Amino acid sequence: MIAKPSFRAKLWNWTGFANREDQLSMLLSLVIGVLVGLTVVAFILLTGRLAARMYPPGSAAWRRMLVPVTGTLVSGYLLFRYFPNARGSGIPQAKFALFIQEGYISLRTVIGKFVCCSISLASGIALGREGPSVQIGAGIASVLGRRFGLSKSNVKALVPVGCSAALAAAFNTPIAAVLFSLEEILGDLHAPVLGSVVLSSATSWMVLHLILGDEPLFHTPAWQLVNPLEFAIYAVLGVVGGLASVCFVKLLLKLRIWFRALPQNTVWAQPVAGGILMGVFGLFVPEVLGVGYDYVDRVLGGDFPVKTVALLAVMKIIATPACYSSGNAGGIFGPSLFIGAMVGGTIGSVAHVLLPHVTANPGAYALVGMGAAFAGIVRTPLTSVIMIFEMTRDYSIIVPLMISNLISFFISQQLQREPIYEALALQEGVYLPTGESREELAGIRVSDVMQPNANPLPLDATIGTAKSRFEEEKSTSWPAGDPHHLQGVISSHQIETSNPPPDTIRDLIKADGSYPYVHVDHPLSYALELMRDNAVDVVPVVSRANIRQMNGVITLNGILSTYGIGNAGSAGKAR
Amino acid sequence: MSGQSTATPPAVPPKLALIALIALVIAGLAALDRFLANAQDAEVRRLAEQSYLDGRRLRQEGKIVEAIEALRKAHALERRNTEHELELIDALIATRKADQAQFLVRDVLEREPNNGRANLLAAHLMIANGKAADAEFYYHRAVYGEWRGDAAASRVSVRMELADFLARRNKQQELLAELLPLQAEVSKNPAAELHLARLFLAAGSPSRAANEFRTIINQNATNATAYAGLGEAELSRGEYRLAHEAFLAAAAHKPDDPSIRRQLELSSMLIAVDPTPRKLTSTEKYRRSLQILNSARSGLERCAAKGPALKYDRVRELLTSANRVSSNKPRRGVTNEIAEEALSLAEEIWQTRIKICGEPVPADEQALRLVMQKLSQ
Numbered sequence: 010m011i012a013k014p015s016f017r018a019k020l021w022n023w024t025g026f027a028n029r030e031d032q033l034s035m036l037l038s039l040v041i042g043v044l045v046g047l048t049v050v051a052f053i054l055l056t057g058r059l060a061a062r063m064y065p066p067g068s069a070a071w072r073r074m075l076v077p078v079t080g081t082l083v084s085g086y087l088l089f090r091y092f093p094n095a096r097g098s099g100i101p102q103a104k105f106a107l108f109i110q111e112g113y114i115s116l117r118t119v120i121g122k123f124v125c126c127s128i129s130l131a132s133g134i135a136l137g138r139e140g141p142s143v144q145i146g147a148g149i150a151s152v153l154g155r156r157f158g159l160s161k162s163n164v165k166a167l168v169p170v171g172c173s174a175a176l177a178a179a180f181n182t183p184i185a186a187v188l189f190s191l192e193e194i195l196g197d198l199h200a201p202v203l204g205s206v207v208l209s210s211a212t213s214w215m216v217l218h219l220i221l222g223d224e225p226l227f228h229t230p231a232w233q234l235v236n237p238l239e240f241a242i243y244a245v246l247g248v249v250g251g252l253a254s255v256c257f258v259k260l261l262l263k264l265r266i267w268f269r270a271l272p273q274n275t276v277w278a279q280p281v282a283g284g285i286l287m288g289v290f291g292l293f294v295p296e297v298l299g300v301g302y303d304y305v306d307r308v309l310g311g312d313f314p315v316k317t318v319a320l321l322a323v324m325k326i327i328a329t330p331a332c333y334s335s336g337n338a339g340g341i342f343g344p345s346l347f348i349g350a351m352v353g354g355t356i357g358s359v360a361h362v363l364l365p366h367v368t369a370n371p372g373a374y375a376l377v378g379m380g381a382a383f384a385g386i387v388r389t390p391l392t393s394v395i396m397i398f399e400m401t402r403d404y405s406i407i408v409p410l411m412i413s414n415l416i417s418f419f420i421s422q423q424l425q426r427e428p429i430y431e432a433l434a435l436q437e438g439v440y441l442p443t444g445e446s447r448e449e450l451a452g453i454r455v456s457d458v459m460q461p462n463a464n465p466l467p468l469d470a471t472i473g474t475a476k477s478r479f480e481e482e483k484s485t486s487w488p489a490g491d492p493h494h495l496q497g498v499i500s501s502h503q504i505e506t507s508n509p510p511p512d513t514i515r516d517l518i519k520a521d522g523s524y525p526y527v528h529v530d531h532p533l534s535y536a537l538e539l540m541r542d543n544a545v546d547v548v549p550v551v552s553r554a555n556i557r558q559m560n561g562v563i564t565l566n567g568i569l570s571t572y573g574i575g576n577a578g579s580a581g582k583a584r
Numbered sequence: 585m586s587g588q589s590t591a592t593p594p595a596v597p598p599k600l601a602l603i604a605l606i607a608l609v610i611a612g613l614a615a616l617d618r619f620l621a622n623a624q625d626a627e628v629r630r631l632a633e634q635s636y637l638d639g640r641r642l643r644q645e646g647k648i649v650e651a652i653e654a655l656r657k658a659h660a661l662e663r664r665n666t667e668h669e670l671e672l673i674d675a676l677i678a679t680r681k682a683d684q685a686q687f688l689v690r691d692v693l694e695r696e697p698n699n700g701r702a703n704l705l706a707a708h709l710m711i712a713n714g715k716a717a718d719a720e721f722y723y724h725r726a727v728y729g730e731w732r733g734d735a736a737a738s739r740v741s742v743r744m745e746l747a748d749f750l751a752r753r754n755k756q757q758e759l760l761a762e763l764l765p766l767q768a769e770v771s772k773n774p775a776a777e778l779h780l781a782r783l784f785l786a787a788g789s790p791s792r793a794a795n796e797f798r799t800i801i802n803q804n805a806t807n808a809t810a811y812a813g814l815g816e817a818e819l820s821r822g823e824y825r826l827a828h829e830a831f832l833a834a835a836a837h838k839p840d841d842p843s844i845r846r847q848l849e850l851s852s853m854l855i856a857v858d859p860t861p862r863k864l865t866s867t868e869k870y871r872r873s874l875q876i877l878n879s880a881r882s883g884l885e886r887c888a889a890k891g892p893a894l895k896y897d898r899v900r901e902l903l904t905s906a907n908r909v910s911s912n913k914p915r916r917g918v919t920n921e922i923a924e925e926a927l928s929l930a931e932e933i934w935q936t937r938i939k940i941c942g943e944p945v946p947a948d949e950q951a952l953r954l955v956m957q958k959l960s961q
Contacts, residue, residue: 040606044606044610047610047613050617050621058620058624153606220621311684370687
């Protein structure tokens, strides 16, 4: 008897989700957007409410000493005892999950990150909420993907979707969130998950707006260029922002090495070191406590004493690395914006004092400084430009922003070779592919290795002629047809296994006319994939306008020679 | 049948429980978020209102720096509260922090372009930045803008402020255009009426000013300021006797006021020197004309002595003519025409003096100025 399928099974089959994981992934992107948006909003609000309780208006100075110490002690113990994977920023952890753990992030880590970060951030330590949000978002995506029984590759593909949703809600910048996921998390702006990433980012952003309204994270002044000389000052800001970024990153990495060298049984107490430093700093300069977005808002408004702003920049450059390296849960995304705003505010104020008639309000420099520091520390220049653009919604700021960001990015790249998240991963013994390394790998193209003057075997050539050509070319396969009308690629393996034995190579041409091919602008990696999938060691290079038009060939030997490896060996090895 | 039983089993349905759980989590999180957001909003609003009230109190106590700090806090907490923002802008303008105020004003006007108070503050800001034309534009927008509470009273107040501004800039035509609609609006407010009457004077409409002052006097016959104002209006109209009577009435109600006494002396002097009254004998008119001519000549000499004017031929020529007219007695008796000639020369000298040294004239030349004003009419 046939077992009658249930209504649920029928519905499942009817929707097509039973066999189409891609569609389910797309639908999950929406769900992830909603769920991550709600979670991140709850995270932001809860942290804010907790912080308001810890530091009520007009509270005594001792609180500024006691609360960070207690907060780091509690969260440090929780991290050590229950949630070891919730330590740190969250962005390297999301990348680990993506590149090493097949997209796996446990629910426990998500909960741990939420709880520990809420405690530590509310206690006033100088770390941000965006990094943790990214890990929470990636974790929710990972958990959902697994629970819905998606394949590992699809679960992995959902990680950047969660990251993007989290960042869109945490920072109120949906486009920058998409770019960040592609530029930093995936390291590939042409990633195939772009659609899902955009979908989740937009959904999450809508959730944020439904609950918190249309209030931007920062209230920025309308930017205006007073005099072209200001471009030079923005360039100086780029230089100073780059140097400040390098100081920040180097200090963070050094301190982290130092903390990692401490005995293992002190790990639970290490976060308190950050708490004590924050307590001492906070006792004298309360503005340094927490991520400090309120003060950034004031600086953007152009209302601040320049000495305080300069002092805050220095203190934050010391405080954030100390808090992060000691093992607290929290990100460096927010602090990098704080440092940038303070550096920009300082430069802008000095410039305004020296050249009052040719410079804009110092708030404008603080705004550009945020982008410069972000580009220097996080090393995502495109994201930093778009992020500030999204914050201000002012197109005219783009040019000075690009000048400062690129200078800062360049200086940071020269003085600190490894980007911060990759350097942190390396300290863990993990090599993560960066956007830059991908670029380098993808740098060699088919056009660099192609043999342009190769002729295909004519279709009426005998098998003997074909074998002679294989020997002559030291390969096991070769294109066949006319140079202007390519018919296929034949291999010695085909000749050997063909039954009945072929008379001419025409008999070996596939009936559907398909064959592997590449174009001149393809990366070598793609050519290698084709060779593997089609069991050949030669692939024709064809015109983009006409795939039957052969412009040359690319051989496995040629590729290996390019990398300095020498001859690939005899025929048949391609298989 | 057995072959059928080994057919591919149906695809495994998803766990409905999981979907239900996700829906439940979403609903729970949404409720939690809404609760937290509402709680935060309420607290933020309370804190912002407290800071706003503190700021206003501190401002009233004259602690402007502390007031700005409190108002800034109120604004930072509740960005969309226009009232808080406008109070901050006002305080910033008062402390000459125009550049900071400018961003905020722009922000409010982008949001609420018809907000009356925001436009008024924008006008203040423009004045602080020396942009008088822009200030005038914003004043007009404020007059026709939206106001909270008693909108009519606010509009009258702004129009009066605009009138003061125009009076300061000596834009008489525009000033008169603003004053005319105000006439009906301020009829029940004596202080505003008095101010309006003075503005009519500044607008070069002494008749309207005199009427306004008379209305006030009719309501309160002991108002010395109104009598003094009426005297000034009558002086401007050239009605020196009426002016003198008004100043006498003012002095009767405010005998110790030195300015009224000065005006009284001035009006007496003008009555004595005025060459225009009817039934004046030719000899007397000629005598007064010479007196005016001599005053005008002295004025020009004093003015020319301050600068290089004496080297101009025209000035020397006028002074010589004045000397000649003063020193040469007419051979065939004094006629009205001779007096008129002397007055014409005096007028020409006066115009030259104004051209060289400009206005305003010193206090001792006020009488001459008023006479010349009357003669030019």
